[in-house]
Amino acid sequence: MLRTAFTHYINNFRGFSREIWILTLITFINRAGTMVLPFLSKYLKEDLHFTYNQVGWIMVSFGLGSMLGSWLGGKLSDKIGFYKIMIFSLFTSGVSLFLVQYITTFWALCGAMFVLMTIADMFRPAMFVSLGAYAKPENRTRALTLVRLAVNLGFAAGPALGGLIIMGIGYQGLFWVDGASCIISISIFALLVKEKKKVNHGDKMEISTEIKSVFHDRIFWVFLFVSFITAMIFFQLFTTLPLYHNEKFGLSEFQTGLLMTLNGLLIFALEMPTVGFMERKAFPKIKIIILGSFIMALSFFLLLINVWAGVLVISMICISIGEILTFPFSNAFALSRAPRGQEGRYMALYTMSFSLAHIVSSKVGFEIISRLGYQINWLFMACIGVIATFCCFWIRKALVDEKIN
CATH class of the missing domain: 1.20.1250.20 (MFS general substrate transporter like domains)
Known part of the structure; x- marks a missing residue:
């Protein structure tokens, strides 16, 4: 076995x-x-x-x-x-x-x-x-x-x-x-x-090749917003959450480290098999991102239950599953969305969304916590995660319309 x-x-x-x-x-x-x-x-x-x-x-x-x-x-x-x-x-x-x-x-x-x-x-x-x-x-x-x-x-x-x-x-x-x-x-x-030039493998792209510029690709800009939001939520893992572990539940640095290790172990054990399975079954990337965004939002709704330390473990498992489903397929979606010759521009904007999220995540999180407390911050992060999920549904519908037209 x-x-x-x-x-x-x-x-x-x-x-x-x-x-x-x-x-x-x-x-x-x-x-x-x-x-x-x-x-x-x-x-x-x-x-x-x-x-x-x-x-x-x-x-x-x-x-x-x-x-x-x-x-x-x-x-x-x-x-x-x-x-x-x-x-x-x-x-x-x-x-x-x-x-x-x-x-x-x-x-x-x-x-x-x-x-x-x-x-x-x-x-x-x-x-x-x-x-x-x-x-x-x-x-x-x-x-x-x-x-x-x-x-x-x-x-x-x-x-x-x-x-x-x-x-x-x-x-x-x-x-x-x-x-x-x-x-x-x-x-x-x-x-x-x-050195190898980028070649066209003849694979079926998820886009219309008539798109001339990344700045006119409305679907991609909505997708960038989703990437920014999911990254912003995820970066709470390294900024506000470690402080919350200590201030609310009295966890030591070692115990917080164990929770972080749990995230790393889940990624190591599950991400490649999950991606391999999804690829073999040919699941549409945007459907997987929808599920990942929702689970990531759910992980912060769970943090609103602040009377039991065990919820930190459950929330960490949800964040990890959300990461496994969202980030690899977001990378792949961004690359597959790019017309030939514009891969660099598309991936530049995609990586920029993460850089911006890194700056904004800690600033917004700590500002909310200092003024309104941890619970409001978790609620805010969960709600923007839900907004990102609904944006994914819009992308899915727009992709269908794009293929029809």
Whole structure:
């Protein structure tokens, strides 16, 4: 029984090209090396002695750079190709990380973080476009899921390793290791993967090829709103929820860490088999996103039950299931929506929606909590999740109308 289940699980990882596995490897190395981010606010406050207000502005510069980088990366991927953008982005951001550690004044750090993230986040839309070139059409959603799995595993390993480096050689060690991981990972990519033009596999796209510009694609803009909302809800997991665990239920950092680990284990165990099953059954992506958005909203309605700590576990399971159903298929929907030659622009706007959500999520969440309390914040997040679900229903109807016309 267990052997059969394990065989089925492993089968979900079969059928990928060599290039996809190399992309997964370099993504894991790069994400595991991204140790500066989890400790950045702590470094700015404790090592450089900035005020909370100054730290906030540096993080805003970080987020704005991420948005600009996402847009530039997508636009330039369409102009000169994803391969060149990926190599430029990771190599240059690696060198930049070596230099940023020597910048210690407020305004200079605001500018440095903005430039660094502009360069670094050019990589993300280019990487998404590369998956469209190197993955077979029938494997595309699973390939996106495989890379997401590498990202999650990298983020799980990175902070722990980062903590050890800080204890051993201080915060400066993070910049050296993070920069080196960027350069090593893209060097592996450049040596082992040859440039390939985006080709038309002849797969059936979910769109009308008459769409000329992303700015005239109404369905995609509504989809971006849905992506922004679901990301905004999900990011509460890393901002307001850990504080709520402690303030309401008295959970320790270790207990909160166990809940986060539960999320990671569920993603690791269930995401690839779920995506593989949905692909084999050819479920429409938007139907899966509808279900995922609703379950994510439900997880915050559950948090309104604030008299029993066990509800935190149930809510975390719901958030994890919502993440499994929403994010891989959102990635795939965005890529499949793009006409030939505009993949970069579409994926740029998609990644920008996550960058914007990262900025807005904590600001809005903490503002609501400070004025009205945790319960109102959970209710607000749940309600916007329901709005996102209804927007998905509109997208589904619009897609049907589009095919008819």
